[in-house]
Amino acid sequence: MRKGLTKIELANILGVTERTVHKYETRGAPNGSAQSLAAVLEFPNGYFSRSGAPDIEARAVNFRAGRSTTRRERDAALAAGASGMEVNSWISGHFVLPKINVPQLGEETPQLAAIMLREAWGLGTKPLPNLIQLCESRGIRVYGLPPLAEPVDAYSLWHGGVPYIFLARRKTPERTRFDVAHELGHLVLHKHRELETTSQQEDEANRFASEFLIPRDSIVEYLPRNPTVDDIFKIKNAFKVSAMALTYAVHQAGRMTDWIYRTTCNKLGQLGYRTGEPDGMDHFEQSKVFPQVFRSEKHGQVDVERIASELALPADDVHALTLGVQLRAVDARIPVRIPQVAASHTPEPREHLRLVR
Incomplete structure (x- = not known):
């Protein structure tokens, strides 16, 4: 399974029948087969005697x-x-x-x-x-x-x-x-x-x-209604989510009209955000x-x-x-790119206005 082989494929490589491979799996294989199994499956010999x-x-x-x-x-x-x-x-x-x-x-x-x-x-x-x-x-x-x-x-x-x-x-x-x-x-x-x-x-x-x-309370706190693409970019980097995911969340929260949602998705698609995340996180967590x-x-x-x-x-x-x-040895001829980790900043909440009579 680990190597992506079927029983028939493994049997053909080993030069045995499919029934023999099934017997190996259900009843155990003879000790003499460990070396050939290890060579074919690229696992250490000792693996096949463990339980x-x-x-x-x-x-x-x-x-x-x-x-x-x-x-x-x-x-x-x-x-x-x-x-x-x-x-x-x-x-x-x-x-x-x-x-x-x-x-x-x-x-x-x-x-x-x-x-x-x-x-x-x-x-x-x-x-x-x-x-x-x-x-x-x-x-x-x-x-x-x-x-x-x-x-x-x-x-x-x-x-x-x-x-x-x-x-x-x-x-x-x-x-x-x-x-x-x-x-x-x-x-x-x-x-x-x-x-x-x-x-x-x-x-x-x-x-x-x-x-x-992206909690709904956060959307209300950090984004205006019907945010612009620039608003989306600013907040998506802070929350470390994709622009499309943030746009979807804003729409689902009722903070973006259907028309503006479609327009925003089209703009993001034109900028390459359907298939990737330009200017996104530069390293995996x-x-x-x-x-x-x-x-x-x-x-x-x-x-x-x-x-x-x-x-x-x-x-x-x-x-x-x-x-x-853990770093491991690499071929010296292969260039290794070390990503520069940019500092992240939490955006300030939007100021809320209240009516004073």
Whole structure:
């Protein structure tokens, strides 16, 4: 699954029958096959003698990209998630992680749930900080996805009482930030609501994310009615959301007429904001947990290679799962661009006028 192979494809590569591969998976493979399996699947030999790998059921997961993904990509994402849980167990066994604080608000509307979560986490109506670090501080484990699984964009689930978000960062930083908020919505709203349709849950997670990132009270506070494109640009950078997402939120809040909404969307499309985010965030939000793990020497030097070796996982997978935090050797011929991080400023609320008689 991790390598995107079917049983027939793996059987053909190994030179055995599909029935033999099925037997390997259900009853175990002979020790002599470990070397050939390791060579074909590019996993360490020791991986095939380990037991107790986490099992993630596909029906328990809503993939962010949904129907646009292939079975191979979804399988690869689930298999990578199982490895991520093993990495999390390793880290949890060596370090103390924040306690889980993710209230269950499935009985509320998505918008109200977002407001209640902001209140529970003491966030008010101001622009949110780094969302990955915010989730980590509340006990949510946020892991990356390897390249083959990236088309799913993101998914989340509860497993063994622990909330997880698995995240690809292949689009704009603003879109990825929305993906994190979307998956947070699933964790808050849908832990005990497995019987709903995927489309219903996806719609609810989207509405949660929009309200969580850009509360209606904030829209009233920071933007006038029928804001101009320049107004949208000013506030979208402060809230670190896409121009289109902010425009949609303003319209949904009843602060923009249908005609001005269509006109604004057309202008943004002409400027390239339908397919990208010109002059947007210049870097993806980073983890706080993984840098601390790799800097610590309390349990000896910790790096990607050590975790990979002790778990018998490919080092490249551990590198992707830990969001590429640890720098690794690159070809000196390949230029490396170091993004300049611009300081962000919280906009001042608009002055409110009141009638004096």
